[in-house]
Amino acid sequence: MKIGNKIVSIARTLASAALAVGVLTAAPALAAGGAAHPHSGGFSFDGPFGVYDQGQLQRGYKVYHEVCAACHSMNLMHYRNLGDRHGPFWNPKYPNPNDNPVVKALAAEVQVPDIDSETGEAIQRDATPADKFRAPYPNATAAAAGNGGAAPPDLSVMAKARHGGADYIYSLLSGYKAAPAGLTIREGQHYNPFMAGDLTPFWTGDHDHVPPGGFIAMPPPLQNGQVTYDDGSPQTVQQYAKDVAAFIAWTSEPKMVERKQAGFGVIIFLLIFAGLTYASYRRIWKGVAH
Numbered sequence: 029m030k031i032g033n034k035i036v037s038i039a040r041t042l043a044s045a046a047l048a049v050g051v052l053t054a055a056p057a058l059a060a061g062g063a064a065h066p067h068s069g070g071f072s073f074d075g076p077f078g079v080y081d082q083g084q085l086q087r088g089y090k091v092y093h094e095v096c097a098a099c100h101s102m103n104l105m106h107y108r109n110l111g112d113r114h115g116p117f118w119n120p121k122y123p124n125p126n127d128n129p130v131v132k133a134l135a136a137e138v139q140v141p142d143i144d145s146e147t148g149e150a151i152q153r154d155a156t157p158a159d160k161f162r163a164p165y166p167n168a169t170a171a172a173a174g175n176g177g178a179a180p181p182d183l184s185v186m187a188k189a190r191h192g193g194a195d196y197i198y199s200l201l202s203g204y205k206a207a208p209a210g211l212t213i214r215e216g217q218h219y220n221p222f223m224a225g226d227l228t229p230f231w232t233g234d235h236d237h238v239p240p241g242g243f244i245a246m247p248p249p250l251q252n253g254q255v256t257y258d259d260g261s262p263q264t265v266q267q268y269a270k271d272v273a274a275f276i277a278w279t280s281e282p283k284m285v286e287r288k289q290a291g292f293g294v295i296i297f298l299l300i301f302a303g304l305t306y307a308s309y310r311r312i313w314k315g316v317a318h
Contacts, residue, residue: 064221064240066192066199069270073194073277076292079285080278083259085116088275091255091268096183099175099246101163104184105279107135108157114285115278126157138162176216178245187273187280194277196222201269204248208239217243 068074072081089110092102110117111125122128135155140162144151155162164180165171171179187193199222207219210233225242228235250265257263261271281287 062226062238062240063224063242064199064203066195066222067203069195069198069273071194071270071274071277073274073284076288078288080114081274082114082116082118083261084271084274085278087257087259087261087267088271088273088278089116090257091250091272092183092275094255095249095268096272097162097164099164099171099180100183101165101180102161102184102279103163103182105161106157107131107138107155107159107161109279109282110134111157112282115282116275128157131157135159176245180246183276183279185280187277189280193280194273197276198269198273200244201250201272202266209233211239213243216245218245218247220244 072078072084092100108125108128108131109115111122111128111131112118115125117128117130117134118125119128119130125131135157138155138159139152140155140159142151142153143149165174168179187197190196192199200220203222204218204220207213210231211219211227212230212232213219219239219241220243221239221241223242223244227242228238230243231238250268252265253263255263255268257267261267278284
């Protein structure tokens with residue numbers, strides 16, 4: 029029994045140390061600004077058994093393509109990825125997404141830069157599934173010059189790069205509000221309670237009640253009725269924000285469903301292995317005082 033007590037004691041010590049490390053590393057992220065806590069989007073992929081809603085991903089891609097892609101790139105995505113397993117346009121009839129006719133049609137809607145193989149001159153051609161998502165600007169300098177000095181961030185892994193993930197993106201896009209009285213806003217800036225920041229230097233009201241959030245250079249990108257949905261879903265800012273947030277969550281972690289399935293299998297294996305180990309321990313040390 030002494031050996032067992034020592035093992036339990038060591039396990040508790042390690043658990044306490046891990047908890048302390050987690051608190052220390054999480055504290056800067058939680059204290060990074062006075063942003064309001066993001067609203068839950070109620071996404072289908074939340075939780076250990078959640079999966080992506082293919083219809084929502086398709087709507088989210090449409091919002092990205094028609095609205096967000098005008099300023100934001102997705103340099104880590106290729107058009108063929110749209111036809112990957114658990115992706116927006118996955119079809120089991122086409123295990124190779126390059127053969128998916130929907131993916132081919134979506135790619136062909138976009139013009140990408142290329143070089144004429146005969147003349148060497150720059151040309152524009154229809155994209156193919158093998159091409160990367162078209163970038164709205166040729167480089168970061170041009171992106172900054174076209175947006176008041178602030179280059180729009182790449183959205184490929186934005187849901188993994190921001191605390192709150194898809195909930196943060198959904199809340200930010202749908203959370204623009206008029207600046208409260210007493211808040212000084214510089215030209216070209218917009219108030220958003222979900223944007224990380226410290227508004228104390230710009231607040232002339234009660235310093236014990238500084239409004240949450242911060243300034244963002246991007247004006248409200250979504251408007252009711254801006255994107256047409258063919259499946260009858262509401263064409264509102266709230267729905268657009270939720271759908272594009274789900275799409276960005278998928279681009280940030282396209283293998284999430286496979287990872288969850290693998291993790292579930294590993295847990296089952298570990299439970300079985302733990303049971304066998306305990307049974308072996310009981311049999312080997314049966315009748316031995318320790």
